[in-house]
Amino acid sequence: xxxxxxxxxxxxxxxxxxxxxxxxxxxxxxxxxxxxxxxxxxxxxxxxxxxxxxxxxxxxxxxxxxxxxxxxxxxxxxxxxxxxxxxxxxxxxxxxxxxxxx
Amino acid sequence: xxxxxxxxxxxxxxxxxxxxxxxxxxxxxxxxxxxxxxxxxxxxxxxxxxxxxxxxxxxxxxxxxxxxxxxxxxxxxxxxxxxxxxxxxxxxxxxxxxxxxxxxxxxxxxxxxxxxxxxxxxxxxxxxxxxxxxxxxxxxxxxxxxxxxxxxxxxxxxxxxxxxxxxxxxxxxxxxxxxxxxxxxxxxxxxxxxxxxxxxxxxxxxxxxxxxxxxxxxxxxxxxxxxxxxxxxxxxxxxxxxxxxxxxxxxxxxxxxxxxxxxxxxxxxxxxxxxxxxxxxxxxxxxxxxxxxxxxxxxxxxxxxxxxxxxxxxxxxxxxxxxxxxxxxxxxxxxxxxxxxxxxxxxxxxxxxxxxxxxxxxxxxxxxxxxxxxxxxxxxxx
Numbered sequence: 001x002x003x004x005x006x007x008x009x010x011x012x013x014x015x016x017x018x019x020x021x022x023x024x025x026x027x028x029x030x031x032x033x034x035x036x037x038x039x040x041x042x043x044x045x046x047x048x049x050x051x052x053x054x055x056x057x058x059x060x061x062x063x064x065x066x067x068x069x070x071x072x073x074x075x076x077x078x079x080x081x082x083x084x085x086x087x088x089x090x091x092x093x094x095x096x097x098x099x100x101x102x
Numbered sequence: 103x104x105x106x107x108x109x110x111x112x113x114x115x116x117x118x119x120x121x122x123x124x125x126x127x128x129x130x131x132x133x134x135x136x137x138x139x140x141x142x143x144x145x146x147x148x149x150x151x152x153x154x155x156x157x158x159x160x161x162x163x164x165x166x167x168x169x170x171x172x173x174x175x176x177x178x179x180x181x182x183x184x185x186x187x188x189x190x191x192x193x194x195x196x197x198x199x200x201x202x203x204x205x206x207x208x209x210x211x212x213x214x215x216x217x218x219x220x221x222x223x224x225x226x227x228x229x230x231x232x233x234x235x236x237x238x239x240x241x242x243x244x245x246x247x248x249x250x251x252x253x254x255x256x257x258x259x260x261x262x263x264x265x266x267x268x269x270x271x272x273x274x275x276x277x278x279x280x281x282x283x284x285x286x287x288x289x290x291x292x293x294x295x296x297x298x299x300x301x302x303x304x305x306x307x308x309x310x311x312x313x314x315x316x317x318x319x320x321x322x323x324x325x326x327x328x329x330x331x332x333x334x335x336x337x338x339x340x341x342x343x344x345x346x347x348x349x350x351x352x353x354x355x356x357x358x359x360x361x362x363x364x365x366x367x368x369x370x371x372x373x374x375x376x377x378x379x380x381x382x383x384x385x386x387x388x389x390x391x392x393x394x395x396x397x398x399x400x401x402x403x404x405x406x407x408x409x410x411x412x413x414x415x416x417x418x419x420x421x422x423x424x425x426x427x428x429x430x431x432x433x434x435x436x437x438x439x440x441x442x443x444x445x446x447x448x449x450x451x452x453x454x455x456x457x458x459x460x461x462x463x464x465x466x467x468x469x470x471x472x473x474x475x476x477x478x479x480x481x482x483x484x
Contacts, residue, residue, distance in 0.1 A: 010216055011216040012216075013166060013189075013192055013193055013194035013195070013216070013218065014166070014192055015121075015161075015164055015165070015166035015192060015193075016164070017110065017113060017114060017117065017119060017121065017164060017166070018113060018117055022110060022166055024166070024167075024194045024218065026194070026216045026217065026218045026258075029218065029219070029258070031104075031106050031107070031110070
């Protein structure tokens with residue numbers, strides 16, 4: 001399976017509040033709250049690091065979770081964010097990090 | 103404010119995070135609005151480097167929602183550089199402008215930078231009335247063109263209609279104009295004293311009687327009955343512990359000269375980012391500590407008021423009127439206009455003053471006799 005690259009959409013704004021990540025879409029003004037694991041993936045989504053590496057380095061290192069299960073969950077998570085227009089997902093590295101840093 | 107935003111603000115206040123910040127980049131302006139409370143002279147605005155340091159510190163402190171305003175913020179030559187920097191730091195950016203300087207290139211830049219919302223002041227759908235408020239002939243045409251450019255570019259625009267005596271009859275027209283331009287519209291009857299303390303500007307505000315008619319306009323309040331019902335009899339058990347406002351708890355204001363305040367309408371100086379870091383001011387300033395020490399139960403008059411659960415009381419206006427713990431005459435008038443029931447502040451003033459000073463229609467109604475109902479909306483946002 002080819003690596004997947006993920007990047008925060010440039011029209012989003014985000015900030016850590018407590019243990020969660022608050023994300024706002026400038027497109028439709030919707031607000032999302034990501035939990036701790038979601039926040040880790042969001043922060044690491046720089047467009048050039050494969051999702052599998054993000055999961056291995058940032059998720060599996062910090063949480064007691066099976067790597068393949070974690071990757072599967074992460075794939076579903078980024079797909080959902082992409083559906084809401086908040087994240088860019090590609091089989092190729094994305095040119096920039098795709099969006100502002102949280 | 104949506105339920106989710108209210109929840110975020112409450113969480114931010116509990117964590118001591120300034121989730122929302124309003125930064126005025128300049129007090130200079132290309133209009134001279136008759137109700138404006140600012141001194142338009144430049145007394146030494148923050149440089150780009152200073153703004154950059156401020157925004158970095160706000161991001162580190164946890165601010166997400168950033169309003170960039172003025173004066174007229176677009177008068178700064180580095181305005182778009184500041185917006186770009188703010189976006190790169192992860193802020194959700196709202197810009198307040200009169201849109202006079204917005205053309206297609208500027209509109210497209212705002213869109214490409216991912217500005218969340220642009221709020222534009224429009225006083226009337228009639229050019230002569232709008233221009234009489236701004237004191238700049240042709241400003242209406244340029245503002246409307248600016249709005250059209252932005253909505254065409256895909257920028258979310260909100261028309262802000264300040265309601266005054268001069269434009270009282272025009273709010274429906276402004277609303278229709280905003281709809282035609284593809285913009286949302288808000289109505290605000292608040293006129294504040296000049297920053298030098300001069301209260302003569304308040305004469306421009308609408309009368310309580312006129313405000314009552316606006317609050318009962320079925321086109322604005324939906325549903326009108328729930329907005330204008332009498333306040334509830336039984337006090338909310340947690341109300342006494344509630345914060346009077348988010349100012350100083352999860353929001354703050356920074357002037358073009360680096361002064362930090364709880365809110366743009368709350369001129370209690372907390373420090374200056376030219377001499378201290380924003381974080382130190384936010385965390386340690388005695389002014390912020392005092393603001394944060396106040397709970398609803400500490401408001402000697404307002405905590406006894408039947409409107410407390412629904413009032414839009416602004417502690418900044420109360421501060422300008424004499425005490426951050428006191429009632430705000432302007433907000434008392436709003437509650438009265440909305441419900442027809444006098445506030446505790448009005449009754450207190452009536453007790454102090456002669457009978458002829460009591461507003462028409464005011465009579466003492468014991469709280470126990472006030473009919474219970476759903477809580478009214480706190481503001482006349484449309």
